[in-house]
Structures are given as C-alpha cells and as structure tokens.
Amino acid sequence: MRQIWDFHGGIHPPENKHQSTRQAIKNAGIPQYLFLPLSQHIGQPAVPVVEIGQRVRKGEMVAEAIGPVSVPVHAPTSGTVIAIEDHQVPHPSGLTDSCIVIETDGLDEWTELTPCEDYEELSSSDILHRVRQAGIAGLGGAGFPTAIKLHPPRNDKVNALILNAAECEPYITADDMLMRERASEVIGGLEIMASILQPEECLIGIEDNKPEAIAALREAARETQIEVVVIPTKYPSGGEKQLIRILTGLEVPQGHIPADIGVMCQNVGTSAAVYRAIRYGEPLISRITTVTGDAVAHPGNFDTLIGTRMSHLLTQAGFNADKASRVLMGGPMMGFALLSTDIPIVKTTNCLLAATDLEFPQPQPEQPCIRCGMCAEACPAELLPQQLFWFAKAQEFEKAEMYNLFDCIECGACSYVCPSSIPLVQYYRYSKNQVRTTKLEQEKSDKARERFEFRQSRLQREQEEKEAKRKARAEAAAKAQAARAAEAEAAVDPKKAAVAEAVKRAQAKREQASAPLADLTELESNVQKAKDKLAKVEASLQQAEADQSDMTDKLRNAVAKNRDRLEFAEKALADARKQSSDSDNTGTNTPPQDTEQLQRSIKRQEDKVATLKNAIEEALKSDPDRAAQLQPSLDKSLAKLAELKSALGTNSSDQSENNTPAPDPEQLQVQVDKARDKLLMMQGMLDEARQESPSDDAKVTKLTRAVEKNQERLTAAEKALTDAQQQATPVAPKISAEELETLRTNIDKARDKLSMMQGMLDEAQTESPEDEAKIAKLTRAVEKNLERVNAAETAYQEAGGEIRDPVSQS
Known part of the structure; x- marks a missing residue:
C-alpha cells in the first residue's frame, strides 16, 4: 500500500x-x-x-x-x-x-x-x-x-x-x-x-x-x-x-x-x-x-x-x-x-x-489581534500570517515580501480560524498587488533612465564630433592665413609685385577671351531655367487670380522679377554668342576651354561638393528632413563636377597620353572607406528608426532612399578603385616594421570585437530566441565587424604581412 x-x-x-x-x-x-x-x-x-x-x-x-x-x-x-x-x-x-x-x-x-x-x-x-x-x-x-x-x-x-x-x-x-x-x-x-x-x-x-x-x-x-x-x-x-x-x-x-x-x-x-x-x-x-x-x-x-x-x-x-x-x-x-x-x-x-444570510452571515467587525497563533497553526504553507498581517497593515511591503508573502496560496484557512475576525487574506492580496505595482513602476523607471543615459551619451558624442570638426576648420583657416601672410611678405619687393600684377592681368585677359565659349552651355541652361521658373510663377498667378487669393499682388511682383531675370539671361547668352562668332571670324584659334581654368573650376566644385556632404552628414544626425532637402543640391553638384572633369579630359585629348596623371589608388581607397562608413551609418539610423518609430513611414522611406543612394556610391567608388589598381604599376610597399605591427594590432582588435559580438549573438539566440529584433540587430553587428576584420587583414597583406589564419577562411 x-x-x-x-x-x-x-x-x-x-x-x-x-x-x-x-x-x-x-x-x-x-x-x-x-x-x-x-x-x-x-x-x-x-x-x-x-x-x-x-x-x-x-x-x-x-x-x-x-x-x-x-x-x-x-x-x-x-x-x-x-x-x-x-x-x-x-x-x-x-x-x-x-x-x-x-x-x-x-x-x-x-x-x-x-x-x-x-x-x-x-x-x-x-x-x-x-x-x-x-x-x-x-x-x-x-x-x-x-x-x-x-x-x-x-x-x-x-x-x-x-x-x-x-x-x-x-x-x-x-x-x-x-x-x-x-x-x-x-x-x-x-x-x-x-x-x-x-x-x-x-x-x-x-x-x-x-x-x-x-x-x-x-x-x-x-x-x-x-x-x-x-x-x-x-x-x-x-x-x-x-x-x-x-x-x-x-x-x-x-x-x-x-x-x-x-x-x-x-x-x-x-x-x-x-x-x-x-x-x-x-x-x-x-x-x-x-x-x-x-x-x-x-x-x-x-x-x-x-x-x-x-x-x-x-x-x-x-x-x-x-x-x-x-x-x-x-x-x-x-x-x-x-x-x-x-x-x-x-x-x-x-x-x-x-448563499442566504443564515447560511453565510455578515462577517463580524474586525477586532485587534490577540496574538493567539492559531493562524500560524492552520497555515498549510508554514508561513507567519500574524507577522505578514502587521507588515501589510503598516504598509511595509518589502518586509512582507522578505517573509515569503508570495508563498501564500490564499486558501483562507488563517481567516477561518481567526477569533478576531481579521480578513487576513484580503490584507495579503492587497500587499501582493502593491508589491507587483512597485516592481512594475521600478522597471519602467529603469528603462526611462537607460534611455536618458543613452541619449546623453549620444549628445555628448555628437558634441565632441562637432568640436573636433570645428578645431579642424580653425586649423585649416590658420594655415591659410599663414600662407597669405607669407605671400604678402614675398610681395614687398616692387619688382616681384609688378611681375605678379602683370601675370594677373594676362591671366584675366585669357579668361575674358575664353569665358564666352566656356560658359555658353551654362548660359543656355540659365535661360531655360529662367523660362521654366517664369512659366511656373505665371501659372501660379493665374490660379491665384481665379481663386481671388490674397497672394495675387505678391505673385505679380514675382512674375515681374522673373521676367527681368529672363531678359538678363537672354542678353548674356546673346553677348556670349556674338563674342564667339567674332572670335571665329577673326581666325582666332580659341581652345574649347583653358585647362588651368577648368582645373580651378573643378577645385571650386569639389569644395562645394565637400561642403554639401558635410552639411548632409550633420543634418542626418539631428534633422533627416533637412538632409533630404540638401540631397538634390549635392546630386546637381556631383553632376556638374562630372561635366567639368569630362571637359578637362576633352581639352587635354590632344596632349600626350603619358602626360595624363593616373588615378591615385590611395585616394580612391579613402573614398571607398568614407562611402562604406557613410553607408553603415545610414543603415544604423534606418534600423533605429524602424525599431523606435516604425509608424513614421516618411522618415523610414527617406532613410531607405538614403541607404540605397549610399550603396550606389559605394559600388561606384569600389569600381573606380578596382580600375585604378589594375592600371597602377605595382610598387613595393614602403612601410616600417612599427607600422606593420600596428596593422597587425588592428587585426587583433577587430577580431576581438568580432568574437565579442558573436558571443552576444549566441547568448541572445540561446536565452531569448523570441526577441527577433535583438537577434537581427546583433547579426548585422557581427556582419559589420566581419567586414572590418577582412579589411584589416587585406591592409596587412598589402603592406607585406602574411596571415596564416584569415577570418575569411575560417
């Protein structure tokens, strides 16, 4: 039995x-x-x-x-x-x-x-x-x-x-x-x-x-x-x-x-x-x-x-x-x-x-506890009901929890035997609810504190980055001012100043002679833009007059201004065409565009592109809408830069091909690295937007387009780098032993970071497999760190180092 x-x-x-x-x-x-x-x-x-x-x-x-x-x-x-x-x-x-x-x-x-x-x-x-x-x-x-x-x-x-x-x-x-x-x-x-x-x-x-x-x-x-x-x-x-x-x-x-x-x-x-x-x-x-x-x-x-x-x-x-x-x-x-x-x-x-009143009479009024101990004798969970009652009544819920409050099964045996008619179970239920509420509020407070600390660290990091850029600009301005001061000191000699002045006048004449032909295409584009703008404003004026809008007077002034701009642009184009015709009749063999002038234009356009890129990077951190507004300007500037470079190639086509400088692979590698970093940053912002504000479709869409554009730029930069590397003559790397050891250290650091992220991913997959967002984020982090390890190994190998255990083979 x-x-x-x-x-x-x-x-x-x-x-x-x-x-x-x-x-x-x-x-x-x-x-x-x-x-x-x-x-x-x-x-x-x-x-x-x-x-x-x-x-x-x-x-x-x-x-x-x-x-x-x-x-x-x-x-x-x-x-x-x-x-x-x-x-x-x-x-x-x-x-x-x-x-x-x-x-x-x-x-x-x-x-x-x-x-x-x-x-x-x-x-x-x-x-x-x-x-x-x-x-x-x-x-x-x-x-x-x-x-x-x-x-x-x-x-x-x-x-x-x-x-x-x-x-x-x-x-x-x-x-x-x-x-x-x-x-x-x-x-x-x-x-x-x-x-x-x-x-x-x-x-x-x-x-x-x-x-x-x-x-x-x-x-x-x-x-x-x-x-x-x-x-x-x-x-x-x-x-x-x-x-x-x-x-x-x-x-x-x-x-x-x-x-x-x-x-x-x-x-x-x-x-x-x-x-x-x-x-x-x-x-x-x-x-x-x-x-x-x-x-x-x-x-x-x-x-x-x-x-x-x-x-x-x-x-x-x-x-x-x-x-x-x-x-x-x-x-x-x-x-x-x-x-x-x-x-x-x-x-x-x-x-x-x-139940009827006879069957279940109304409970007697609660009396003071007489410390008889009958509740403890009846408790099947072997608790101290009397002690828990005192803690609950005194609002000392932490002490009640220490006395195993949550082991109470709320069977009511203690209340049944209590001679003082104390509703003990009701006190325990109230205490349990208060403890749960306190813990829930504490969890919410901890999450809010973590979000605040993360935001503070992000703002501090952004401030440090802005300060570093400001210092870099200040140093560049100081260097430029020092260069101008050196030029001013060199110009003290009257003969040197006279020669410099004569060179400037000659350069100005050459620019004046070649400007009409060089700017003819741009002037035609300006005329067309002025026509389009005038047509758009006139259409707006007609709509406002039909609607009897308050904007009618303002639009009329805008129409007048745009007509003046169109007349100015057409006059400039006519003068340029006339000057071009005169130069052809006099038999002057004017080149399509002066090479030096094109190089200066390319330099100015490159500075403009760099300025726009920096502005977009700053805006992406705080104002994605502003970044989206600046993107068309950057695309136009890039297109203009490509036209200038194409014109420079056409102008120098009659020269010897051996005089054309080959693309610098090192500069192209820097551009590839910048494009990759920019793409990773945009992907991180897109992931953050999808997790924190998935309902903001406009923001997610803009960031998605930005990721796609940066992917295209990275692909173009990598192709240019590959073409330059194929054209370049292999040169033995000139690198010291210390620099080679530094590259090896970079590999070790990247591998350590990759190992840490892989461990975090394995732990998340084991302990919280249902948290798909966390696992996806860690997976992307592992992939990014793997790319960095491969890049570090590639740099080490190109510098002459030998890797016996590359990550790409493991």
Whole structure:
C-alpha cells in the first residue's frame, strides 16, 4: 500500500457537498446570447479573427492565440457575431474586458472537426499542437495554458504525473460528478498526457469523501498502470504543493515549480478536455459548473457553454433573488462575491454559490489581534500570517515580501480560524498587488533612465564630433592665413609685385577671351531655367487670380522679377554668342576651354561638393528632413563636377597620353572607406528608426532612399578603385616594421570585437530566441565587424604581412 504523508496545518470546514450531488449532470441549454472574453487564461489575451455580422459554427475559432503563453477562443454554438466590445467579466473588482458577443441561432451546427481514434499514431508535437489549438487551459482555477505546462523545460524530467481529484473546497462538486459519470474520459486524457511526458508513475489523488468517484476511477483504470490513491479529507489538500507533499513526500522549493522536482499536476477536468480534443477534435467550449446554496431550489451540476451568463445558469437551478444575500464565484474559502450576475461563465468557473444570510452571515467587525497563533497553526504553507498581517497593515511591503508573502496560496484557512475576525487574506492580496505595482513602476523607471543615459551619451558624442570638426576648420583657416601672410611678405619687393600684377592681368585677359565659349552651355541652361521658373510663377498667378487669393499682388511682383531675370539671361547668352562668332571670324584659334581654368573650376566644385556632404552628414544626425532637402543640391553638384572633369579630359585629348596623371589608388581607397562608413551609418539610423518609430513611414522611406543612394556610391567608388589598381604599376610597399605591427594590432582588435559580438549573438539566440529584433540587430553587428576584420587583414597583406589564419577562411 502506498505511503501517505501529511502537510502542516489545514482545517476541516463543513463540506456541504451532498446538496449538489443528488442528481446527474444536466445540460444548461443554449442561451440567446454568449459573451466570450478574450482573456480566460494566464498570459496574453487572444485576438479576434471574426468580424461583426459574420456567422460562425460550433467549435469554430473566433479568436487566435498571440504569443507562446496564450490560447485561442472558440464558438460554443452556431450563431452570428453581433458585437466585439467591452463587457463585465468575472473579477473581484467588477472589471470589464473585451468580449465577442454571439447571438445564437439554436441550430447548434458543428464546424468540421479532426478526430483521432488512436492517439498513439500522433507524435508528441502533434498532440501538443492539437491541445493548444483546442484552447485548453487549466480548469482547476489557475487557467494556465495546458500545452505550455505539458512542455516543461528540457532539463526537467517528469517522474510523477499527478491528477488532482481532491476537490477540497466546500460546496463544489463539479469534479466529483465528472469522475462519477465520465471516468473513462478522465483516464483517457491522463494516458494521452503520459504519452507526452513519459513519467515513471501516474497517480490520481482523491479525498476519501468521494466513494462513488473512487469506484468509477478504479474501474476505468483497471487495465492501466494508473494508481488511484485515496487521501484523508482535509482542507486544502487540493492545493498543488500540498497534494504533491501528500502523495510523494516532496516539497516544492520557494521560487520553483513542481517540474523542477520532477512532478507535474493536472486537474481532472483538464484531463477530460484533453481526451475530447484528441479523440473527437472538440475544442474547449463548455465545462461542468456547480450551482448550489440555500438560495437555489434545485442545486446541481450543469454542463454549461462557455460565455453563458450566470443569470441564465442560476435560473436553471431555481434561483431566488429575494433569499440570496450574495452570489459567490467559487467556494466559500477562496471564491469572491459577484457585483452582478450578468457576467459570463469562463473556463475557470467551477461553482456559483448563492448563499442566504443564515447560511453565510455578515462577517463580524474586525477586532485587534490577540496574538493567539492559531493562524500560524492552520497555515498549510508554514508561513507567519500574524507577522505578514502587521507588515501589510503598516504598509511595509518589502518586509512582507522578505517573509515569503508570495508563498501564500490564499486558501483562507488563517481567516477561518481567526477569533478576531481579521480578513487576513484580503490584507495579503492587497500587499501582493502593491508589491507587483512597485516592481512594475521600478522597471519602467529603469528603462526611462537607460534611455536618458543613452541619449546623453549620444549628445555628448555628437558634441565632441562637432568640436573636433570645428578645431579642424580653425586649423585649416590658420594655415591659410599663414600662407597669405607669407605671400604678402614675398610681395614687398616692387619688382616681384609688378611681375605678379602683370601675370594677373594676362591671366584675366585669357579668361575674358575664353569665358564666352566656356560658359555658353551654362548660359543656355540659365535661360531655360529662367523660362521654366517664369512659366511656373505665371501659372501660379493665374490660379491665384481665379481663386481671388490674397497672394495675387505678391505673385505679380514675382512674375515681374522673373521676367527681368529672363531678359538678363537672354542678353548674356546673346553677348556670349556674338563674342564667339567674332572670335571665329577673326581666325582666332580659341581652345574649347583653358585647362588651368577648368582645373580651378573643378577645385571650386569639389569644395562645394565637400561642403554639401558635410552639411548632409550633420543634418542626418539631428534633422533627416533637412538632409533630404540638401540631397538634390549635392546630386546637381556631383553632376556638374562630372561635366567639368569630362571637359578637362576633352581639352587635354590632344596632349600626350603619358602626360595624363593616373588615378591615385590611395585616394580612391579613402573614398571607398568614407562611402562604406557613410553607408553603415545610414543603415544604423534606418534600423533605429524602424525599431523606435516604425509608424513614421516618411522618415523610414527617406532613410531607405538614403541607404540605397549610399550603396550606389559605394559600388561606384569600389569600381573606380578596382580600375585604378589594375592600371597602377605595382610598387613595393614602403612601410616600417612599427607600422606593420600596428596593422597587425588592428587585426587583433577587430577580431576581438568580432568574437565579442558573436558571443552576444549566441547568448541572445540561446536565452531569448523570441526577441527577433535583438537577434537581427546583433547579426548585422557581427556582419559589420566581419567586414572590418577582412579589411584589416587585406591592409596587412598589402603592406607585406602574411596571415596564416584569415577570418575569411575560417
């Protein structure tokens, strides 16, 4: 015979179970309306997948699970979805929650199901998937998703699978009647769960005050390895940790779960639901609910559709509102009073207790604690209820938490035995809520502080970068001023000054002679731009005159100004063409454009491009819109620079090809590095915008275009570098041993950084695989650091170094 252990404390309140076990389970029928809360379980609420006006059939999914700890919701019968709105749900505070409202049609038409005659044909993953899709959560009161509970951590081997059939709470007989009438379903569900967990033993713990249920279970389990263990009746032997202690002698450590010691508990109602989900493909759409108390004429147990209003169920049992002092959901020890009976039955509703004043008299006024110690003797969790009460009353919640406040199972045994009528459980619930609220606020505060510190560091970094650029500009200006001063000192000699003046005059004449031809194309472009601008302003003026807008006078002035500009541009073009014609008639062989002048123009245009690039870089850090506005100017300047360089090549085509300088690979490499850094910076800003402000489509679009443009520039720079390297004559690197060692050090640093980022990525994939954003960000960081390692190795090899273990080969 199996050894039975005992647990500390416990009480023996009047059972009052015989009132509701006199007749078989009855069907509660189909009400006119069903209210299905989206959150009937622990975890994230389900999300509706139906629309208002849509017809649904019995067993059809109406809300799907979101996240791992969640279960879907199904239609308990056929009908039409008439609303998705907030409605009062079972809660001690009378809170509301989002509900799907179905108007039933009475047809009770099933949707298509997927039954399975032999569960052994299914794999464990298939069974878990069907259990999750059936919307099964713990029916014993906690509401934890069953599929999650049946998939314990990989290191937690379940040695004992226990079915909780104690049902120790007074008045409640839902599990008792289920075992009497549907024992085969209970045993079948336990066998299915055992096939997943492969435990060493399967036990059913049941109190000795249920002889009919004991006999039914033993008959159903006769040809199985399941052992039905009868335990003494004592409240709260149905508590999970207390039942484990009774059957195995093991105690669940503080802060741990039963799976950590190789034990798992399930409720008998949950077991029957698992059986019907696998065998018949039925989702959890109904449950057995006890309706009892002196205020009902026909107490009993009802097979009730989820979402049925409690008022409908009470009416089925002959509820007398005049006699009832209050209605409880749950038993007298752990239940709570309902503010209204117009709320739905949910998956965790096991009892409705309609009590009279004689049955449940009003509680006596709270008296001072007399320190009798009876609460400590009755506590099944072996806590110090009196000490916890003092801490709760003094608002010393941290001390209460230190005294294991959260180990309290809120069974109510301490309140039951207290001679001073102190509602101890209410004090503990309040303290727990305050501790949770404080921790939540602390977490929010920590996140806000981290964001603030990150912002401060970013602003400091940007300020340091601006200061460094300012110092660089100041140094460049100082050098330019020193050069001008040197030129001024050199010009003191009158002869040198006269010669310099003559050179300037000659240069001016040459520029004047060649300017018309050089600027002819630009003048034609200016004329066309002036015409386009004038046409645009005239169109705006006509629209304003038609609309009688206040902008009419302003637009008229703009039209006049643009006409003057057009006349000026046309006159300049005519003069240039006339000068060009005169030079042709006089036989002057004017070159297409002076080479020196083109070089100066190219230099000015390059300075302009550099200025625009710096402005865009600064704007991208603080004002992406401004950066987008400057980008067209930069594109035009780049195009102009390309035209000037092309003109320079045409002008010098008659010279010897040997005189044309080859592109400098080192300068091109610098341009490639700058383009790559710019691309990485833009990609980082795009990733940050997608994570922090995904709803800002305009910002994300602008940054996406910027990334694409910078990718094109990087590709062009890399191609130019490759062409220059192919044309250049290989030259032996001139580099010292110290510089070579510096390059080797750069490789080591880059590899260390790559190793660190790879470790962070591996840790994230192991500890938080569901955080896809973090893993994607770390993956990009690993790729960027790998590129830097390869670049450092390439530089080392080009300098003459030899790498025996390159990262690209590993």
